[in-house]
Amino acid sequence: MPFSESQIEAFSSINDGSAFWKKGPKALDDIVTWQRIIRLDAVRMNAEWVPYSPSQANVSDEETSKVARKAGLSDDEHLETCRRYHAARLVSILEAYALYDPDTGYCQGMSDLLSPFVALMDDDHQAFWCFVSFMRTARHNFRLDEVGIRRQLNGTSDIIRVADPELYDHLVKIKAEDCTFVYRMVVVLFRRELTFEQTICLWEVIWADSTAMRTGKGVGEAQKKKKAPPTNDLLLYTIAAAVCRRRKFIMENCKGMDELLRECNAMAGTLDVWQMLDDARELVSRVHGRRPETPT
Amino acid sequence: MALSSSSSSVSGNEFDHLFKILLIGDSGVGKSSLLLRFTADTFDDLSPTIGVDFKLKLMTLEGKRLKLTIWDTAGQERFRTLTSSYYRGAQGVILVYDVTRRDTFTNLQDVWLKEVELYSTNQDCVKLLVGNKVDRDSERAVSQHEGIAFARKYGCLFLESSAKTRINVQQCFEELVRKILETPSLVAEAKSVKKNILRPGNEPPPPENAGSCAC
Numbered sequence: 001m002p003f004s005e006s007q008i009e010a011f012s013s014i015n016d017g018s019a020f021w022k023k024g025p026k027a028l029d030d031i032v033t034w035q036r037i038i039r040l041d042a043v044r045m046n047a048e049w050v051p052y053s054p055s056q057a058n059v060s061d062e063e064t065s066k067v068a069r070k071a072g073l074s075d076d077e078h079l080e081t082c083r084r085y086h087a088a089r090l091v092s093i094l095e096a097y098a099l100y101d102p103d104t105g106y107c108q109g110m111s112d113l114l115s116p117f118v119a120l121m122d123d124d125h126q127a128f129w130c131f132v133s134f135m136r137t138a139r140h141n142f143r144l145d146e147v148g149i150r151r152q153l154n155g156t157s158d159i160i161r162v163a164d165p166e167l168y169d170h171l172v173k174i175k176a177e178d179c180t181f182v183y184r185m186v187v188v189l190f191r192r193e194l195t196f197e198q199t200i201c202l203w204e205v206i207w208a209d210s211t212a213m214r215t216g217k218g219v220g221e222a223q224k225k226k227k228a229p230p231t232n233d234l235l236l237y238t239i240a241a242a243v244c245r246r247r248k249f250i251m252e253n254c255k256g257m258d259e260l261l262r263e264c265n266a267m268a269g270t271l272d273v274w275q276m277l278d279d280a281r282e283l284v285s286r287v288h289g290r291r292p293e294t295p296t
Numbered sequence: 297m298a299l300s301s302s303s304s305s306v307s308g309n310e311f312d313h314l315f316k317i318l319l320i321g322d323s324g325v326g327k328s329s330l331l332l333r334f335t336a337d338t339f340d341d342l343s344p345t346i347g348v349d350f351k352l353k354l355m356t357l358e359g360k361r362l363k364l365t366i367w368d369t370a371g372q373e374r375f376r377t378l379t380s381s382y383y384r385g386a387q388g389v390i391l392v393y394d395v396t397r398r399d400t401f402t403n404l405q406d407v408w409l410k411e412v413e414l415y416s417t418n419q420d421c422v423k424l425l426v427g428n429k430v431d432r433d434s435e436r437a438v439s440q441h442e443g444i445a446f447a448r449k450y451g452c453l454f455l456e457s458s459a460k461t462r463i464n465v466q467q468c469f470e471e472l473v474r475k476i477l478e479t480p481s482l483v484a485e486a487k488s489v490k491k492n493i494l495r496p497g498n499e500p501p502p503p504e505n506a507g508s509c510a511c
Contacts, residue, residue, distance in 0.1 A: 036323075036399075037323050037324075037371075037372055040323050040324040040344070041323070041344050044324075044341060044342065044343055044344055045343070046343055107372060107374050108323065108344050108345075108346060108370055108371070108372045108374075109346050111344075112343075112346070142374065144374065144375075146375050146377060146378060149375060149378065150378075180347075180378065180381065183346070183347040183348075183378070184346045184347045187346055187347065188346055192343070192346060258316075258350055258365050258367070261348065261350045262350045262351075262352070265349055265350065
């Protein structure tokens with residue numbers, strides 16, 4: 001594994017050295033399963049990142065073979081060199097993450113989330129720690145008890161209910177008000193629907209809002225300027241906005257969850273991220289305006 | 297999205313039966329590739345499916361115009377109750393394994409068949425066992441005999457296929473649909489589904505439903 005001893009020590013100190021082993025023999029079964037899926041997913045990662053990472057796009061065959069060997073990668077011979085290199089780095093970091101956070105381990109979708117970090121950072125340790133930080137919120141979506149993902153789906157449903165009651169009534173009628181049709185958007189934060197560059201833009205705006213919420217900066221200013229306040233749920237507002245923008249088509253044509261799901265998955269490649277964010281802000285204003293104040 | 301435009305140009309009403317088919321099996325066995333080959337006749341390196349994907353296919357078989365809604369599920373099933381809803385109302389289930397990876401075959405018995413038994417709402421739901429990737433015969437880890445024995449034991453149809461070279465892909469779906477057509481309870485159900493779908497949205501629900509809704 002391409003991690004230095006100091007980094008391995010860092011995992012141990014943070015995790016008390018036992019989070020993984022506390023799980024007993026099952027831990028080993030889990031890691032074998034995760035390893036297998038991580039490898040499968042890593043070699044299937046798309047090459048969209050390549051133009052944004054010239055240094056990694058031009059990585060040598062020699063360096064790639066070294067990294068791929070260290071990661072124990074096989075079944076990757078058909079890939080071009082830079083993609084092999086990317087896949088090997090994904091494997092190393094995802095395996096390290098699975099050990100670091102054994103309650104989450106590995107779940108499909110996490111390779112999509114990690115890929116931009118790996119592409120933009122040449123150092124594995126840097127990409128790893130950024131990913132850890134990112135996963136502090138994203139990991140809830142992968143909780144086995146489904147509490148995290150349900151909260152997000154319900155949150156999206158609530159926003160649509162308040163912002164567009166007519167569309168919501170239609171969703172109820174076709175038994176889709178639980179919003180499972182936006183599952184993919186929630187789990188990989190629009191990574192599948194947007195291009196690489198659009199995804200990065202969206203994620204940064206979402207992080208900026210979370211930072212504003214955490215520090216309190218910009219909240220008062222938004223109030224003064226009568227602009228939409230920052231929110232921790234910007235992703236959900238953005239998803240709701242993408243759905244609401246297709247309200248006409250959905251209400252006229254989608255007569256079941258299947259058609260709705262098809263419509264949502266077909267959004268890939270058709271979205272304008274800035275338009276979507278404008279729409280999302282508009283929804284934030286609308287929902288905050290309509291929703292009764294919750295007592296604090 | 298050539299498929300969606302071609303299917304939407306055909307009126308959704310012009311079919312005799314609507315069947316729901318589900319693709320399940322471990323990650324990387326080629327479920328999405330089989331579906332892509334069947335619906336668009338192409339083969340590509342595909343990213344892993346997140347949650348579920350969905351495709352439509354119109355076909356004519358034995359003089360019947362059929363509309364297939366095919367649900368392509370993710371191989372790593374982490375969210376059991378969330379994904380159980382995909383099984384609802386399916387007339388056919390395709391259990392896929394990779395003939396070069398033995399674990400994907402054993403998991404059908406250990407994991408996937410149990411899921412079908414647990415969540416399937418149709419007792420007569422037709423099961424088809426598919427061993428994919430036969431183009432890599434030199435790496436084969438599951439023999440055809442084993443596939444046949446498994447299918448016999450669990451009452452499944454059986455085929456070996458390759459999404460890459462097209463072998464048996466069309467046949468997979470056709471055999472499954474043919475068997476569904478031979479199963480009266482499934483055909484009757486598909487008819488009633490069609491009737492519901494054709495009912496205009498603003499029409500009041502039938503009286504027996506209205507009664508129970510009001511309470």
